[in-house]
Amino acid sequence: MKRRKFITVAATGLAAGSLAAPAVAQAPGAVRWRLTTSWPKSLDTMYGSNEAFAKRVSDLTDGKFEIRIFAAGEIVPGLQVLDAVQNGTVEAGNTLTSFFIGKRPAYSFDAGLAFGMNSRQQNAWMYAAGGLEMVREVFKKDNLLLFPAGNVGVQMGGFYRKEIKTVEDLKGLKFRIGGIGGTILQKLGVIPQQIAPGDIYPALERGTIDAAEFVGPHDDEKLGLHKIAKFYYTPGWWEGSAQDSTLVNLTAWETLPPQFKSAFEVAALEQNLMMIARYDALNPIALKRLIAQGVQVKQFPRAVMDACYKATQETYDELSAQDEDFRRIYTAWRQFLAESNQWFRVAEFVLDSYRFAAKPL
């Protein structure tokens, strides 16, 4: 019954042909899907990567597999993407699955964990060390198939009206932040707020909140927060990298011919690479503009970082005690991370350290 809902078989020129039965049997009919996202169209990088994804799938299938992309709110609100895909309202959705860790804590291994893997480590774990399989098992419980489909890298720590000089300064801070970061910061007295992107500016202006984190310079600049809060903190330690994902309703997925599955998979993978490439090209330019407008880039003090790191470990221990999926994946994840860090310290980090400290070539 679901199948009929998901597939639109258009009569192609080929299928309309009156002979060549074996060829017709092999030729896939046209498929039209809807993919809803958690992003407004103004997020050109996150929303835009979905348009590029749909174009690639279409090109790879000679236009036979068409995926229409919808912004947050067009079909369902941005924070209902997972439910909409699970329920079959749409066949696919693109989101940051950390929005949904209230449903299943183990979802956090998909988007990324606080003090967790950087984007390269995340890809290595997901694609080449069994991470994707482990994460997919969790999503499968909700009839979902998951594809990594983008990455932001390390985000900024947000805009603050006042400086954060000590751990005490976090107490009572009304801070716009979602996901696991909010859960962790509560331990240090922060009052986390979930606020939709369009509502952040007025909330910060009116003083309903004291600070807000969003993404990085390229996206943050568009919100205009730098006009009302001058301190721009780094790093956004709540995600070593923020991985964007595309979710597919498993029942819908199983109706696809192998060629279409391959096209979908590789097009998602392409955006996993391309989204961070675009961010890495756009963020430096936006950061320069923000600094030119008087933004002061500040680093969280060491004592604040240490307190956050400790609170993070406590949170992971608690989640491991509460949730079997979290515990199982966390054990594998932390072992991979520890070994990976050892290697990154030896080569990448040593050269990056030298390069970043040196006078430009």
Place this chain on the structure above:
Amino acid sequence: MKRRKFITVAATGLAAGSLAAPAVAQAPGAVRWRLTTSWPKSLDTMYGSNEAFAKRVSDLTDGKFEIRIFAAGEIVPGLQVLDAVQNGTVEAGNTLTSFFIGKRPAYSFDAGLAFGMNSRQQNAWMYAAGGLEMVREVFKKDNLLLFPAGNVGVQMGGFYRKEIKTVEDLKGLKFRIGGIGGTILQKLGVIPQQIAPGDIYPALERGTIDAAEFVGPHDDEKLGLHKIAKFYYTPGWWEGSAQDSTLVNLTAWETLPPQFKSAFEVAALEQNLMMIARYDALNPIALKRLIAQGVQVKQFPRAVMDACYKATQETYDELSAQDEDFRRIYTAWRQFLAESNQWFRVAEFVLDSYRFAAKPL
């Protein structure tokens, strides 16, 4: 004339059908290509990524576009890949284009430059900041189209029989290294040697050379160099990241239908992401094994790094003076790198620094 050589149109079931002329006109015939590589099959990551690439192209085209992969020496030697593609001996080749900078210095911007971009910066520059277009203009002069198709990340600095304690220790050092690193090190008295992978071990064992760099722990371990030289130096500063590329004969490319072009392009992009993911998963394990066998990981002393950095800048100035293509691209490349470094220092590097120094989660 060339076209006939490149394409094998097999009679598909569809084409053999007696009706439906418009459908037949749209249905692409089977295409068979040969792709030769610079890699022995023992390089499972570099050679293997080409097998995965061919499988993806086949899956995306329902088996109609078949690409056969050849190891170094099967059709042409590893260092003749570029010529073989240019001459039309094969339609495509996979290599590190830094092997061919003697032909055109500007090729170096493809594989990566000494003290240059890390793999994320390289992707950002290539895909999202005009780098790929600039690099392709150079390869087009040789009737070649280029696709980034893999990355190794920062390599190791190689195995040395004796420690490198001062800049003086580089004088007269017979060092197996190719590409721009060899050119730069000559300024400091190093005698660079180009030696095929299979010949490195006996050369180091007999003392024909004093040191040898190859790739990173995963590939280096297989050569067994750690059995005869205990000092394993970091970083391999001669490439901020080593990008592997697939070259296509432009005349052959133009015969492909759009769907096959799209499949080829996205499959190369997939391997660009997957190769480094595999290396990042495999290198930590190999490094641990090497250390367990007594290998001593050493960092090049600061004075040595500074001398190499200075020699690098001199080399770039000389190449800019000699070669117009190099000068033009270098100007754009260094500006992008300087701005990118500013941004990476602010977010990624700050969090990586904290994470790598902290006690594991």
